[in-house]
Amino acid sequence: MSIRSRSSALTAGLILIGLGLVFFLDIWNKEFSAWEFIAKYWPVILIIIGIKKLFLYFAWREGPVISAGASQEKARGIEASSQGRPPSLLGGLLWTSLGILFLLHNFGKIPDLWSMAGHYWPILLILLGVGKVIDYYRQKDRVSLRVGEIIGILILILVGLAATRATSTHFAQSIKDIPWNINLGGTSVRPGQWFGNSYAYSEETSYPIPPSTSVRVENAYGQVVVSPGGEGEIRIRLKKVVYEDEEERAKEIADQIRVEGGLEGSASSPDEDKQSAEKLAAGTSANIFVIKTNRDSLSSEDHRFNTDMEVSIPKNIGLQIRNLYGEVHVANLAGQMNVSTTHNPIEIRDCIGDVTASNRYGETRLINLTGNVSVDARGDVHIETIKGNVDVRDRYSPVVISGVDGKVTVSNTDQSINISDVTQPVVIEAHGASVQVNNLRSTLKVSSSHRNVDISNVDSNVDLQSKYSTITLKDIKGSVDIDANSDRINADVIDGHLKLKGRGSGIVANNVRGSVEIHTTLKDVSVNDFSGSCSVTNEHADVSLSTPTLSKDGVAVINHNGGINLFLPQGMAFQIDATAKNGRVISEYAGLQSLQDSGENETLKTKSGSGGPKILLNTDNNNIHIRARESADDRSKN
């Protein structure tokens, strides 16, 4: 292995170890954000790559030509230092300097990196030239100009010219306006801060509040974080992020932004806020204390700012949050809650009261809540560990629910529903949404269409209404009732009965312990290892039954334009009445030989052994086959 490949492995190894440690810290230390760390320190990777290249450059020396008779060991030793292309000084200088540049930018030492790049990018060309001159004196006739380097130079010039042009036109402002927020690990990351600055200011306000009053927090373009605080008091920490190039102007704007608090419908100047708050503290009746910013009054100005609010309220009071274009985080409260936002996540955890959440386009995460939960969303919904009932209405985004002690009602359009570990009944309405359900302790009712439905481990009855779906049922301890239209159904291990009322629906059912009743058309029916009575009707498709035992209620199959296959263990006692109009009755079962041909129909009507349960098989325009079923012993021998 050459120095180059060894050092590449070393670099990759060090980077992987570093990344591993960073994510390890992220998992175990709540104060630490891996993404924030990576976003700040990623240029170190460039510096490492650059230093590695510089090391290779200085470690490289021109080696002798290896003769044909030289030993392999000697050849390998020489290869370690001199074989391959001579390393380029340019690469090392370029990567190292860029890494340092970006790192300084991330630490705020170079606030306007894009502008700087627009003005100083030709330095990179000069560095390239210096590198080549040094190469020439060090390596003499082995100096080369590689195709990749030429391409790199062209790209560099193009990007550099674009940067120069961009920083001198209003194009820069347009780029800055691009709202492509990238969500990395729950952190919003946005490209485009090359063109301007933002300045953050914070202030704190507090209001007294009696225990019987609920609180409403209103915000837009910024996050709202609510946590429990002292009794009788609301505290607000307002972080104002102002997007202005000049700090002085940013400060002027920030001074105009303030928090307003007061009774709902009251005036909102700061003095009056205090007065209304004092009235509240004195016990004057009031229902809702509203906390908001004065963004509306500044709307005529062309200010660009975010307002993040950290609010602490008495633990047991009711809370409403109305946010727009901002995240919401709530934890450890005990009052009723009504929360809404748009385009950004809501997270509510470890709370006791009922929760109503509404979110357009953002993710909703509700974790470890004791009360009932109601969600109306058009974004991802994640609900976990809920003591009360759960009601979710969602569109176009996945819903995941687990660990609910109460009832669950979910509707979803065009995405997916995943539910597990629920104690009380579950009702699902899924239009074009896939459904996955596991570990239910009570009943399940599903209405679905056009997507997959997977249901397993249900302790009670399952009721399904479905169209154009592929349905999988496994380990159902209760009964299963299906109303199907053009579905494909697989059922395995059902303790209760299985009833299918279908059109154009096929089914494969195995290990049904209760009775089986199937009415369908157009698609094949296969029922294996059933223990109770079995009744099947079908049209234009086949029916196949195989069972090790027959219940006293027997088997009845009526088909039209489809074949019938019946597999029974050899030596079983039963009565059979099989008729195939315009078809044949073919028996490969020992003891069933007598065929009565009455014109176009073939009929087999006889007993096997001493007789017993009745088997009625009837079809037209197709055949009936009666065959001996392989016993378990036969199968094991085979």
Added chain:
Amino acid sequence: MTEAKIRGVPIFVGRFDMKTISRAFFLLLAFVGAGCEVENQRTSEMAVINQNQPLSKEKKLDADINLNIGSMEVSGSDDPLSLYSLDLDYDKANSRPDINYTSNAGGEEGRLSFVLTDSAKTGVRAGSQDTKLRLNFSNLIPLDLKLRTGVGESRLNMSGSRLAALDFQSGVGSTKISSYDANQVTCEYIHIKNGVGEMDAVGLGNLNFRNLEFEGGVGEAKIDFTGEWKQNADIKIQVGVGAVTLIVPRSIGVRVEAPKSFLSGLHLDRFNKVDSFYYSDNYDTAQIRVSIRVVTGIGECRISWT
């Protein structure tokens, strides 16, 4: 890699040095990535318009919707008091909405016109990701719907609606059209023109249409004709560049006409060729029959059963 000499200085020529190119690309990415800043950003001043037009004497609604940029959601509403409701989030610095509702003299025919124009002068479309239009049309009266979209994702959920006609043209972006419940009136025609992007249509059999024309531009398309078919229909499929999959219920009889093209492929299952047509094996016995004409450019068309 071979080596040549120009005035004694060797220059490596031949294959591109992919390692170097990838490094240059990474460098470019790094340059872009340098601007990443971890902070909650407010980038555009968004404005919201919520409009609800009450249902009065209207017996029919014509809607002409033109959204140059942003995502769009259209669905039906069972609200007996609402003719339509409209929610628009848009970047007020760079977009200008023009919403106009009129009705004829008797008030029985309503007409909604919506245009959102993008006033950004540069090629960069500020606010494009956040501009969202949601429209709910009454399921109680017939709807003649004309939609034009520029750049952005579109979702049309016409379940339970009374769709009398649909003319939908999309520019760039994915499109999803669905109908999970039967249309309560006859839809005279459906015209879908898909520009660049994926197209996924589900349950179009529920739309109860007489004629459907699909023009696919660039990108894959899946058109699912499942649903409650009530009448025979004519379908024309034009494929530009990409693949189209048509999913048809097993109970429907299908006749396919497909002019041959050496650049394209036609995949049919359970069809018999008679003269220049392909007939499904259930064509003679099916109660509902559709005729499909497929014109393919560079790509393929597949018809499968459900």
